[in-house]
Amino acid sequence: MKRRMPTLNALKAFEVAGSTGNFTRAAERLHVTQSAVSRQVRLLEAQLGEPLLLRQHHHLQLTPAGKLLLQALQQSFDRIEFTVRRIQDQQHLHRLRLNVPPTFARRWLQPRLGSLRQAHPQLDLSLTTRLHDDLLESTRLDVAIRFGDGEWEGLTASHLLTEQHIAVCSPALATAHQRDGIPALDDMPLLHVLAGEDRRYLTWTHWLDAAGLSGIDLQAGHEFDVLDLAIQAAVDGLGVTLADRHMVAPQLADGTLVQVLDTRLEGHQSYWLVQRREASGSPALAAFCHWLQAEQAEPHRQQVEPDFFE
Known part of the structure; x- marks a missing residue:
């Protein structure tokens, strides 16, 4: 069945323009001219019969229809990019890309990586601690550990430590x-x-x-x-x-x-293991999640309660 869709160029031009709020920045990202981006957005608006962006002085404001379409496009493009990367990474089935808060990485996770190697010797981690890494926005990430209340829109969260x-x-x-x-x-x-x-x-x-x-x-x-x-x-x-x-x-x-x-x-607040809802099929991710849950549930045997000064 033939799909009745606007052109991909028009949809991409609108998605970038709506995200940046500026035709000039959108043109820079897409490596085209500002007039080309503006023309694609106008064609899309004409085809839909609805304004998507309100042109204001040095700024673009989304209309209600624009907000609705932008959200759908961002989710769709993210899924496409995520799927493409998974196909490209078939040769790296045992590599997991993980973002973790700095203190958790240094003080809790890193000392336990020897245990992870023993449990899953084929599993390799790419570990980052940049606070701005966002699991929904960065398709280079497979999973994250976050500190908060457990509520992240569009993601599933499993409690680790309070x-x-x-x-x-x-x-x-x-x-x-x-x-x-x-x-x-x-x-x-x-x-x-x-x-x-x-x-x-x-x-x-x-x-x-x-x-x-x-x-x-x-x-x-x-x-x-x-x-x-x-x-x-x-x-x-x-x-x-x-x-x-x-x-x-x-x-x-x-x-x-x-x-x-x-x-x-x-x-x-607590530490949570945070995943995309569609990412549960990865064997590497499943192995890491199982190990992590077991590790936090059973402290190391050599760990003892310390004396305290009082």
Whole structure:
């Protein structure tokens, strides 16, 4: 049956113009002239009998019909690109492209890759930690681990770990700042993790409330944009940080970090394994997901609960 469809050139020109909001940028991406992009969009609008883009000063605004068509085209082009890549990658059936938050990659996943190699010796990972990688937008990715509430539109999410915040520092710092055998947090530098350029996470406030402590200066102390750096700063003796106990388990076990007080605060967000809904047929992905779920469900045998200073 012959399909009654607009030309692919017209659909692609509109998809890029609608995504960028600008004919000039769309022309640069498509390697054609601005007038060519504009002409293709006008032809598409004429064929549909509906305006798709409102031409404003230096900006294109989508009409309701334009929004509807753009969403359908983006999903369709993404699926086509994903399918094409899977066909092209048939010779790399055992390679999995994975995006992971930096701290999770460094502190939880990387130390366990030996276990993955033992379980699946043919499986190779391409691991990235760029925060802007988006599983829906990047067809170069097969799967991702995300930190949040488990709700990502168009994706399926399986729970891995819920944050459990504990205060940790180096043994030397804990010993040097004690009062009557108890760590004197009011005399110890605190380390903070930034939620944005000018704001910190409120984890210290919530943890101190849970510990029943007051009079602690929360304004001073070094700030870091990722938890991994704050953990390393604590290892280096620069202060006390709040860290997810899953991320510092090896350091607690080998004594390079000690837990300060017996207070554990469960976070509001978790780590999730996130997949495309249509990507479940990959043998490499299935093997990795099975290993990952088993690994988080059964901690390493050598991992022990550490002593804490109180």
